[in-house]
Amino acid sequence: MKTLIVDDKQLAARQLADVVSNIDEQTTVEIALSADEALEKLEDESFDVVFLDIEMPQVDGFECALRIKEKWPVTNIVFVTGHPAYALEAHGLFPSGFLLKPATEADVREVLAHLRNPVAREDRGMRVQCFGNFEVFIDGKPARFERSKTKELLAYLIDRRGAFCTMGELVAVLWDDGRDTTSRRTQVRTFIHDLRTTLSQAGAEDVLVRARGAAAIKRDAVNCDYYDFLKADLAAVNQYHGEYMAQYSWAEITTAWLSSATYL
Incomplete structure (x- = not known):
């Protein structure tokens, strides 16, 4: 602006x-x-x-x-x-x-x-949309993920707001059938590798943080409507219309909280 x-x-x-x-x-x-x-x-x-x-x-x-x-x-x-x-x-x-x-x-x-004439934000770098369906944009264009679960992995890490997530937790979220197997943990590592590649291409390689057997995102490095909402940004608050990462059932808990949150 x-x-x-x-x-x-x-x-x-x-x-x-x-x-x-x-x-x-x-x-x-x-x-x-x-x-x-x-x-x-x-x-x-x-x-x-x-x-x-x-x-x-x-x-x-x-x-x-x-x-x-x-x-x-x-x-x-x-x-x-x-x-x-x-x-x-x-x-x-x-x-x-x-x-x-x-x-x-x-x-x-x-x-x-509440400007009379809306101001278009410059879409440079990576921008994350959580309200409605979860989407990621790079320089204003939708990001391409090799696997749908790589995108879901990023969505969950965004939802966790910088908290480290273990391999077991990520397996439980991505498959939701209670089966935690060695092959699935290997797949999660593949998704993390894919995610790192996608972020690197967007110039946002510092967003992903790794630890032994766990992963997280660096919250302060993410341009995201959900995080703007948490900072009581009025434009972000006005953008929320009851839907949050709508394609993922595990996001319903955060949806319920967002719908009850009030900023004066």
Whole structure:
């Protein structure tokens, strides 16, 4: 996401930029200290969201918003002001949000979760989707697994959130018939080898962690909607509609927990 902060007061602009950066470390944040500077930046590059101070000299936020909406209609405009009285006039311009100074991180998260024009996330590297069916995307395209159980193995490790899983546990999950045989443990090792190869091709070889007779994933290295949900990311919370790794019966316990979880 690319964000532009427009405020003639540099300190206020920096403070809001820090809040936005804390919410999404991958976002690009730029600052303009006047409406004219903001419009020049928009001529040179596109922005997903513009946080626009209303009270500025020469060209105020309302006039700047009108110019932005005329030339870049899909750009999200969020008005920022220290005066609640501006809310009604701002509403008439149909912005994506309205923030009162000083805006808290919770306020900004709420606005970003309900933007009028959805922001497409950049699909670079590996992304894991748990809501609905379990899927893995590499550079925006579905990952190809040599075996379906290799994909299920990864799904289970994701579900375990970084906890080490023994060979016996993985055999029980992948076959679900109570038979723990030497041949099946050998197959699990083959699946782990396949998984390591797939992750390496995605540039995500550090995601898989091995120990003697066990495997896990490095949770902090995974871009995943489920993990974003656990961090109370509002966009991820809004993406959950009651289905989690729907193709796997062992995921029903986590599904039940997700459906009962509430974030205020």
